[in-house]
Amino acid sequence: MTAEVVRAVAAPPVVERIAVAATTDLDHLIAGEAVFATPLAEQHAMRDHHVRRTLAHHLERCAAYAAFAARRQFTDLPADLAAIPVIPSSVFKAARVLSVDEAEIAKWCKSSGTQGAQSMIGRDRTSLERLLGSIRAGVTLIQDWLEDDLEVIHLGPDRSEAGDVWFMYVMSLIELLYPTRHFVRGGVFDAAGALDRIRALAGKRDRHVAVVGPPFRVLELIETIERAGQPVPGGTGMTVLTAGGWKRFSGQRIERAAFDPRVCAAFGLASEAQVRDAFNQVELNTVMIECAAHRKHVPPWLYAAARDPDRLTVLPPGQVGVMSYLDASATSYPSFIVTDDVGEVHEGTCACGRAGTTLQIQRRLVSVAQRGCALTLDSGGKK
Amino acid sequence: MTRVSFEQHETHLADGRRIAIWTTAPREGPVHPMPLVVGAGFARRMHHFSPVAMWGAHNGFFVVRYDPVNHVGISDGEMWNFTLSESCESLRAAVDWTYERTGQAVAVVATSLTARMAYQVAAETDRVARVITAVGVVHVQRTLAKVFGQDYATDPVPLAVFEGKEINGPRFLADAHEKNWWSLASTIHFLQRARQPITTFIGTEDDWVDPADVNAAFSDAPGGPRRILSLERAPHDLSRDPAVARTFFLLMLEELLAACDVTTKPVDPPFEALMEQSLVERRIQRGDK
Numbered sequence: 001m002t003a004e005v006v007r008a009v010a011a012p013p014v015v016e017r018i019a020v021a022a023t024t025d026l027d028h029l030i031a032g033e034a035v036f037a038t039p040l041a042e043q044h045a046m047r048d049h050h051v052r053r054t055l056a057h058h059l060e061r062c063a064a065y066a067a068f069a070a071r072r073q074f075t076d077l078p079a080d081l082a083a084i085p086v087i088p089s090s091v092f093k094a095a096r097v098l099s100v101d102e103a104e105i106a107k108w109c110k111s112s113g114t115q116g117a118q119s120m121i122g123r124d125r126t127s128l129e130r131l132l133g134s135i136r137a138g139v140t141l142i143q144d145w146l147e148d149d150l151e152v153i154h155l156g157p158d159r160s161e162a163g164d165v166w167f168m169y170v171m172s173l174i175e176l177l178y179p180t181r182h183f184v185r186g187g188v189f190d191a192a193g194a195l196d197r198i199r200a201l202a203g204k205r206d207r208h209v210a211v212v213g214p215p216f217r218v219l220e221l222i223e224t225i226e227r228a229g230q231p232v233p234g235g236t237g238m239t240v241l242t243a244g245g246w247k248r249f250s251g252q253r254i255e256r257a258a259f260d261p262r263v264c265a266a267f268g269l270a271s272e273a274q275v276r277d278a279f280n281q282v283e284l285n286t287v288m289i290e291c292a293a294h295r296k297h298v299p300p301w302l303y304a305a306a307r308d309p310d311r312l313t314v315l316p317p318g319q320v321g322v323m324s325y326l327d328a329s330a331t332s333y334p335s336f337i338v339t340d341d342v343g344e345v346h347e348g349t350c351a352c353g354r355a356g357t358t359l360q361i362q363r364r365l366v367s368v369a370q371r372g373c374a375l376t377l378d379s380g381g382k383k
Numbered sequence: 384m385t386r387v388s389f390e391q392h393e394t395h396l397a398d399g400r401r402i403a404i405w406t407t408a409p410r411e412g413p414v415h416p417m418p419l420v421v422g423a424g425f426a427r428r429m430h431h432f433s434p435v436a437m438w439g440a441h442n443g444f445f446v447v448r449y450d451p452v453n454h455v456g457i458s459d460g461e462m463w464n465f466t467l468s469e470s471c472e473s474l475r476a477a478v479d480w481t482y483e484r485t486g487q488a489v490a491v492v493a494t495s496l497t498a499r500m501a502y503q504v505a506a507e508t509d510r511v512a513r514v515i516t517a518v519g520v521v522h523v524q525r526t527l528a529k530v531f532g533q534d535y536a537t538d539p540v541p542l543a544v545f546e547g548k549e550i551n552g553p554r555f556l557a558d559a560h561e562k563n564w565w566s567l568a569s570t571i572h573f574l575q576r577a578r579q580p581i582t583t584f585i586g587t588e589d590d591w592v593d594p595a596d597v598n599a600a601f602s603d604a605p606g607g608p609r610r611i612l613s614l615e616r617a618p619h620d621l622s623r624d625p626a627v628a629r630t631f632f633l634l635m636l637e638e639l640l641a642a643c644d645v646t647t648k649p650v651d652p653p654f655e656a657l658m659e660q661s662l663v664e665r666r667i668q669r670g671d672k
Contacts, residue, residue, distance in 0.1 A: 014605055014607070014608050014609055015601055015602050015605060015609045015610070015611065016608075016609070016610045016611070017610075017611045017612075017613070018610065018611070018612045018613065019612075019613045019615060020612055020613060020614050020615060020630060020634065021615050022614035022615055022616060022617050022624075022626065022627045022630040022631070023615075023616050023617070023624050023626040023627045023630070024626060027624055027625070027626035027627075028616050028624060028626075030624075031618075031623050031624035031625070031626075031627075106653065106654035106655065107654065107655060125651065125654045126626075128654055129625035129626075132625075133625070146546050146547060148546075148547060149547060158662075159658065159659075159662060160659075173658075175662055175665065176658065176661060176662070176665075179665070179669050
């Protein structure tokens with residue numbers, strides 16, 4: 001075990017007192033109730049500290065990353081975060097890159113891999129627990145629901161059917177936080193069943209309802225609602241949370257600007273603030289969720305930067321580039337990556353009122369057949 | 384995947400009310416001669432303590448959980464009628480069921496408010512061999528005043544609301560006054576009578592349990608060996624930080640294994656087995672299975 005037990009003050013004969021270091025700075029931060037409520041400067045200080053500590057861990061424990069850093073002539077410590085070498089996320093398709101012994105891997109996580117090779121990421125217990133913590137923290141950007149305050153209608157499979165495919169696995173984990181019903185079984189989406197359940201819950205109004213799924217599944221559900229000719233009376237008691245990418249299997253892009261009003265109309269939502277999107281990819285150990293202003297907030301253990309696509313230098317906030325991340329929450333592999341996504345990072349006070357770093361993903365850098373995690377679901381049948 | 388067995392049982396209070404019981408045990412190999420009875424905290428259900436059961440079973444213990452009557456969970460009664468005395472009766476019934484099934488005195492593992500009941504039950508019966516509590520309440524009046532922001536002992540209300548659940552004020556308060564649940568002195572009384580070893584884990588960031596009260600309760604002429612382990616930066620809800628929770632599980636198991644003369648270090652259950660069991664239990668609680 002990692003906890004350090006320190007014998008403290010000598011006690012009366014039969015009362016022994018022991019102080020125990022029960023957690024780490026980073027776990028304490030991830031589990032905290034104020035992840036997104038600290039001033040920007042404090043967030044930066046925490047982020048820099050945790051990323052640098054994690055960098056030292058990976059340089060020491062991951063020979064492949066250390067060699068990569070050496071080839072980049074990276075020697076400066078403590079490092080400027082912008083100078084820390086980032087691995088192309090495609091590297092994980094070709095090699096198993098680890099910072100722990102393979103015996104410590106609790107789960108091998110696969111990218112969707114609609115075509116071609118799949119990324120394989122080995123996560124240990126700590127990395128998985130911190131990933132769950134990032135979901136818990138991110139959900140508070142919507143609302144800090146208690147377990148019984150919310151029921152989730154999941155437009156995807158449960159954990160056993162999700163298997164090792166990352167996006168489906170991550171989405172299924174919401175059942176660990178809230179009562180959840182899954183409406184993909186055997187690869188078949190039960191839109192009618194999902195709609196029946198949503199209508200039943202909307203009628204009772206004794207708890208909030210979250211409809212969770214990839215955008216294309218939400219569109220399928222909307223089409224079912226529209227065919228029925230009767231919107232769901234969601235009002236203020238329902239949230240639609242999407243994740244997994246904004247393309248259909250056909251390759252056609254789903255436009256967010258048109259998506260949100262259509263969701264609001266079909267589900268009878270009071271505001272477009274009730275439509276949120278979440279972002280993650282298999283190589284990243286943190287899930288980011290949108291606030292009411294539709295900005296994905298970056299928690300203070302993650303450095304997100306847009307980079308110049310040719311030189312990979314970090315661009316100033318607000319400039320569009322390829323997205324890169326230094327995620328301090330992953331211990332079993334270096335989640336120090338540059339991705340295929342194009343986006344931008346903003347810093348300061350968000351329209352939602354929170355100070356911090358936010359990001360917006362615009363599109364994929366390449367237009368080859370790898371069209372995002374959601375598509376492994378999109379290739380499934382309908383009921 | 385999992386190397387443990389999980390079963391559903393039930394027992395009853397003297398008046399016939401049903402208490403749902405879940406057991407988790409090693410599927411093979413020796414089982415240590417000290418079953419664990421896990422008392423969940425106020426407004427928590429059995430499934431919230433799935434990790435305790437899984438860590439226990441993976442380390443060779445027969446683990447029993449129960450939902451109290453008149454509480455959340457799947458035993459008889461509603462939270463509206465919750466009383467501290469019925470919560471205590473429920474723990475006593477779970478201890479008796481376990482003792483009668485195994486013939487062995489049990490270790491009670493209790494959290495938060497249920498710790499207070501555990502101290503009382505330990506003082507009353509030698510069917511309890513040992514008690515381990517986490518963020519255990521010793522001064523009910525002071526803790527509830529912190530939780531609700533109002534001291535209901537002196538300023539009664541028709542109903543109290545905790546995490547969205549309503550509790551009948553007059554019924555709860557009448558029981559608390561009549562059965563002397565409020566005071567630190569009442570807890571000290573039982574801790575002085577309990578001869579069993581008792582260990583408590585306190586959190587340095589616990590807003591609801593004052594370490595000074597715990598120190599006072601455990602230090603005043605204790606009836607048996609006492610340990611106070613202070614988990615630095617731990618909140619009242621230990622499960623909120625998995626690193627804290629794991630530290631608690633491993634230290635708890637170190638003590639329990641030593642009590643059974645086992646010298647091996649405790650082990651972690653596989654992460655995926657924990658997830659799988661947790662989901663199974665949540666679905667049972669929800670009535671899906």
